[in-house]
Amino acid sequence: MSKIGQIVATSYGLSMAASEEASRFSAHEIDVEHVLLALVIDDGTAGQVLRAMGIRLDAARDAVASQHRDQLASLGIAAEMPEEARIRFPQQGASDWSDRALKLLTDAGSRGKSGDTTAVLRELLVEPSGTAEGILTRLGHAPAAIAERLDDAEGIRARDARIQGRLSRTHTAFVPASVEDVWQLVSSPERLPDWEMNLIAVRPAHGAWEGTTRTVAPDGKALKGRPTMVRQLIDRIAADHPHHVTWEMRFPDAPRANRRSVSVDIEQAAGGSQVTVHFAWLRGPGPSRPLRLVAPLTRFVARPVVRLALWVQVTALTSAISRALRA
Structure with missing residues (x-):
């Protein structure tokens, strides 16, 4: 860096x-x-x-x-x-x-x-x-x-956010809570809104879970968003107690939209836990036919902004996990 x-x-x-x-x-x-x-x-x-x-x-x-x-x-x-x-x-x-x-x-x-x-x-x-x-x-x-x-301690090196692809990013943070406490937070669908700030509520739905996208910020300000992205379907793709969980979220009313993937790895550390979050956007079918011709150019131009947005998103997730456990 x-x-x-x-x-x-x-x-x-x-x-x-x-x-x-x-x-x-x-x-x-x-x-x-x-x-x-x-x-x-x-x-x-x-x-x-x-x-x-x-x-x-x-x-x-x-x-x-x-x-x-x-x-x-x-x-x-x-x-x-x-x-x-x-x-x-x-x-x-x-x-x-x-x-x-x-x-x-x-x-x-x-x-x-x-x-x-x-x-x-x-x-x-x-x-x-x-x-x-x-x-x-x-x-x-x-x-x-x-x-x-x-x-x-000059030999100790801080962990850094690592790029894992064009639409993904990884970040590690220390959390002053036990591995089990972190696991209970990040593996429970009902507790997803406690740290996945994009969600306001989660409820069971047809063997998985349905989430509602946040439309009002915690400070009371209205958030802009498309009506087709209010409802989210949530799947727990992997769960290895108490060290790893992967969630995937998609917008059923916007089938061409990208899906979100959030993986959390938990390791024991002195005084708490080391938590690594891997955040990724999984490409959907993409834009409709008329827009496909300009999509590659648009992605190229937007690449620096996307990198920054990914970094903000993954660090916000790790911060929210830490905040929820030390509130």
Whole structure:
């Protein structure tokens, strides 16, 4: 992956996870502490090092909440964080970045730096506000010790989204939940809407399942879509408990439309599970005869947009699986 591509991937991934964590605190701005929480569940070297040092998401969340309370107490304000705070993203909508949090990303991608999550963690360890240092101290770790572990982990390489064909993409993420819990989520047809955000409901239908396409976004905005793509037929093509499941979705009222295939592989990892999602569009019969002559040219012109769309779709799926299990 090019450096620009790495910076974009890092920014997108951290934005999703940090926005989700910020929403638990009803914060509409991503700050340093939310970036730290996002790094704890990072699939790459940064997250692996933090988890190897015993830093888990629940403990990190508690440390952030404790630091917030102490900061308010120092101002003479007594306050308690909600005991059962839930992730309210995407219902709450995307968050803005604070200046100091945005600077972490900017500095991590500056000259001579890789722009990946490891570079962001290195910048966070020396962030001048002391926010990260205070949280890490509560967790029993000094920033310098984590920096040393990062130096020792140079051989670890973050997993990357891999292109598996023109209409498919694969992405791996760390999920702070057991293999069995992930399996229960991704293998149940009734729970598909919890992580396949294209679906609003699923019900049994003729030996398989029928799904209803989402027409309203979680934030209440109407979604544009064709009436022929409201109904979906869903098949579970493969299920190997508790490590693999493949779903296929098609639009019975649009027989020429492409079908969706979503495969999920689950492996045990320190502190949770490694989840790999393979997303693909399976070609249908294609356009009607008059449009077939220009279809190859149209596909060629649209190829960069399709690649980006596939990457967004597969990373959104892995993020949604993680979000559903750490909400």
